[in-house]
Amino acid sequence: MSAHSIHEEEGHGSYGSYVAGFVLAVVLTAASFWLVLHGGFPHETALLGLAVLAAVQIVVHLVFFLHMNSSSSQRWNVTAFGFTVMTVLIVIVGTVWVMHNVSMNMMSR
Structure with a gap:
């Protein structure tokens, strides 16, 4: 082959x-x-x-x-891309949430 x-x-x-x-x-x-x-x-x-x-x-x-399409040969690529998007969104939203909470809880406001 x-x-x-x-x-x-x-x-x-x-x-x-x-x-x-x-x-x-x-x-x-x-x-x-x-x-x-x-x-x-x-x-x-x-x-x-x-x-x-x-x-x-x-x-x-x-x-x-x-x-990238929805054909059966592309299923793993689409799955990997979806997982990547989900991970990036979790990291970004989590970071914004933590930074907002830190800003709200600072003693020097």
């Missing part, structure tokens, strides 16, 4: 899917820059818009460039 035969059954993207992913990534990046440079939005709205655009761009990269 050669090294190349292991990956032969995996579906890789076509030229058109790579171009579509690239165009979507460029459009999302341009939209993010426009949102920041426009300056016509309140800070909370701009921050929420950037977060949404970032999440959509992550999905575009996962689908078009990393070929």
Whole structure:
């Protein structure tokens, strides 16, 4: 069994899917820059818009460039990615929660 035969059954993207992913990534990046440079939005709205655009761009990269989908051959990749997202969220939310509690319980307020 050669090294190349292991990956032969995996579906890789076509030229058109790579171009579509690239165009979507460029459009999302341009939209993010426009949102920041426009300056016509309140800070909370701009921050929420950037977060949404970032999440959509992550999905575009996962689908078009990393070929992550719901097929049975990708099940372990999706599971590992889900576990990674869950772990990162626990660390971030836990850190914010601890820092908030530390700030509220400081004696020098």
